Amino acid sequence: MRHVLVTGAMTPLGRGLVARLREDPEIEKVIGVEPRSSSAWIDGAELVAFEPDDRELARFIDEQKIDSVVHCAMTPSRSGSAEMRGPADVISTMRLCAAVSNPRGPVRSLVLISSSEVFVADAHAPLFSAETDPVSLGDEEPAASLIEAEEYARDVAGSCAHLNVAILRFAEMVGGGMAGALSASVAGPLVPAPIGFDAPVQWLHGDDAIAAVLFAARTELAGVYNVASRDIVRWSDVLATVRHFAVPVLPFELGPLIPLLEAVGFPHVREGAGPQMRYGSALDTEKLARAGFRPRFDQRDCLAALGPEAQR
Amino acid sequence: MNLDGADHWGRSAASALENRFLRAAYRDWFRVTWEGLEHIPRDGAALLVANHAGMLPVDGGIVQLGIDFERGRIVYALAHHGFWRVPFVGDLLSRAGGVVGHPSNADRLLREGHLVLVFPEGGKGPVKDTDEHNHLQRFGRGGFVATAMRAGVPIVPIVLVGTEDTTPTLATFRAFGQQVPITLNSLMLGPILGAFAHLPAKISLRVLPPVHFDVPPNRDHYARSLLMDRAESIRSDMQASLDSMLLARESVWRG
Numbered sequence: 037m038r039h040v041l042v043t044g045a046m047t048p049l050g051r052g053l054v055a056r057l058r059e060d061p062e063i064e065k066v067i068g069v070e071p072r073s074s075s076a077w078i079d080g081a082e083l084v085a086f087e088p089d090d091r092e093l094a095r096f097i098d099e100q101k102i103d104s105v106v107h108c109a110m111t112p113s114r115s116g117s118a119e120m121r122g123p124a125d126v127i128s129t130m131r132l133c134a135a136v137s138n139p140r141g142p143v144r145s146l147v148l149i150s151s152s153e154v155f156v157a158d159a160h161a162p163l164f165s166a167e168t169d170p171v172s173l174g175d176e177e178p179a180a181s182l183i184e185a186e187e188y189a190r191d192v193a194g195s196c197a198h199l200n201v202a203i204l205r206f207a208e209m210v211g212g213g214m215a216g217a218l219s220a221s222v223a224g225p226l227v228p229a230p231i232g233f234d235a236p237v238q239w240l241h242g243d244d245a246i247a248a249v250l251f252a253a254r255t256e257l258a259g260v261y262n263v264a265s266r267d268i269v270r271w272s273d274v275l276a277t278v279r280h281f282a283v284p285v286l287p288f289e290l291g292p293l294i295p296l297l298e299a300v301g302f303p304h305v306r307e308g309a310g311p312q313m314r315y316g317s318a319l320d321t322e323k324l325a326r327a328g329f330r331p332r333f334d335q336r337d338c339l340a341a342l343g344p345e346a347q348r
Numbered sequence: 349m350n351l352d353g354a355d356h357w358g359r360s361a362a363s364a365l366e367n368r369f370l371r372a373a374y375r376d377w378f379r380v381t382w383e384g385l386e387h388i389p390r391d392g393a394a395l396l397v398a399n400h401a402g403m404l405p406v407d408g409g410i411v412q413l414g415i416d417f418e419r420g421r422i423v424y425a426l427a428h429h430g431f432w433r434v435p436f437v438g439d440l441l442s443r444a445g446g447v448v449g450h451p452s453n454a455d456r457l458l459r460e461g462h463l464v465l466v467f468p469e470g471g472k473g474p475v476k477d478t479d480e481h482n483h484l485q486r487f488g489r490g491g492f493v494a495t496a497m498r499a500g501v502p503i504v505p506i507v508l509v510g511t512e513d514t515t516p517t518l519a520t521f522r523a524f525g526q527q528v529p530i531t532l533n534s535l536m537l538g539p540i541l542g543a544f545a546h547l548p549a550k551i552s553l554r555v556l557p558p559v560h561f562d563v564p565p566n567r568d569h570y571a572r573s574l575l576m577d578r579a580e581s582i583r584s585d586m587q588a589s590l591d592s593m594l595l596a597r598e599s600v601w602r603g
Contacts, residue, residue: 160448
């Protein structure tokens, strides 16, 4: 790993990753890619602009002799940047996969950042979802786009023997400068507390997230891996930590109530967040542990990053 | 680990032994007695398999409380996921050591070294016809045997007598495609109170010797015929034991 390309470089995850890569003396070149932005420099790394369907990307990767690509652009909802762009990100993933698939090209490792949102939160789902468990079959975003992007990454892994493709499914991010949809939903003065439910919640500390990406790129990891910080907590623990005013909400699908909730101060209560708030979800991270990665942080550390002291 | 001391399955750290109501129900109302408790392992994982009977069955709680009281071990009980859709109910079950009945959950619990209780009869046990009294229903498709084989743990069968008599079924009818029993309790106390109130039938339990499987663990697949065969053999041993316990019983109330 000497020449690294990071997509979604302006997202908190991308920024953190670029900064960490810059500190590594073995890495000679770090290039960030961010669509819709002009060429610039961030944290001492070159930032280039490529639109998702830009054909020039493949030539650029060849010219720059990029050997490792980290694709963070699929997870804006997790990494705290603006709204999920859905299908446009799938196109950019397709283009990226095509660009790295040339066997005579320089790329040897591709890391795609996906998320636990590919799994359906439901009463009949297991508490810990493993990599082999069935994913959502619906057309709800962001799950549908993430699953489609994963399929392209798997496809390129299957057809390109020269390439190691790792798909990392991240739990809800918090800490280390990261924020996700869930941490945003507890940032306001009012926090929803579904009546009669205390769903399991699992976080991924931002520093663990970056460490996992670096681990995957350095060890040229191949396959699908769940990534989360240690243990799980419950929604009541989150409410106790943030110490904001918990508003009891009816434990039904929140769909039509979302605009209303947002109007009275609930930020980012997503469409389809109902099952997540009732049943929750967690990831089985055994596979990544067997590969040799141990998260440094546990759920207490993650909650501390959510707490009033951390937000001050 | 939760901040309030519950484990990652949501089971509360508060001991059931300290709950006066549960202690009274177990010791004074149902006057629970055990035989063969030595077959419950002192440590290590095992899949406990029991018969399931009675409206709003108390058997899960009786086995959990009994093994906690008599053996000092925690039992996680697998239950239908539908309970977790109901506000408060799923949360309450989780706190009491209930876990959604999913093969992944069972596998993980066993690999963590726990005792896991499962009712292979599922929903068929509590709602059976009156002429099926004290007759074990089909043991599903033998999935519980695969779970034990995969985790490399023994199955410990537990037979309960008396649970059916806590809510005696007088008749059954079909509604909305479901078998619905009419119990003596619901006739006496109405549908809501009658569902919760249980008659003080004496409950006796017998633990059968552990069943070990001579197959390698961690296989993705075990032959269906083998699973069905082992499930049926466990079921018929349990039925034979239940029949002999019924023969030895002199009174539903006094045992």
